[in-house]
Amino acid sequence: DAGVIQSPRHEVTEMGQEVTLRCKPISGHDYLFWYRQTMMRGLELLIYFNNNVPIDDSGMPEDRFSAKMPNASFSTLKIQPSEPRDSAVYFCASSSGDRGGEQYFGPGTRLTVT
């Protein structure tokens, strides 16, 4: 299996622009998680899905952030408009309920907003 795939790996954009991060989970996994990692705040859970349905989005910082999972093999995290404080590494992870919650992380997308 190729593991969790994220794209792009690096994104540099200007403040005010829309940013879309993409994730392909491991085939057969029914949970998908979006995390943000910064030096100041560490690793934060933004939102997670079960069977393509958002279960908990309490970590989404504000309305500028949105996440979708149109099917079992694809999810997006969108920031519109982006701000410099959104600069971080964004990780996607997936897991299977049958495995007792072990999460497999993607390599992350490093976002820089100037």
Next chain:
Amino acid sequence: AQSVTQPDIHITVSEGASLELRCNYSYGATPYLFWYVQSPGQGLQLLLKYFSGDTLVQGIKGFEAEFKRSQSSFNLRKPSVHWSDAAEYFCAVISGTYKYIFGTGTRLKVLA
């Protein structure tokens, strides 16, 4: 509320020395506990996990961890550290249905 505390932000050890990274959790029920490692510029990789049973669990790369319910701890150990172990280590507990709560991480530096 559930929480995970990693008291040591940074730890430095010499290559070949033993290592122990501390993790304390707060969770009402029997916890599912994990240790992950993150190398620079990489995602997180699972080292080991505890769900139930034997309180001493073995993981990859020669790591082990011991679950102590009385101390609410799940410390990670390695008898002899290699330079390639330099990374950041995260302890985590599952809250409810598969929602992880991560500690703030411990950054390990290994001296040659």
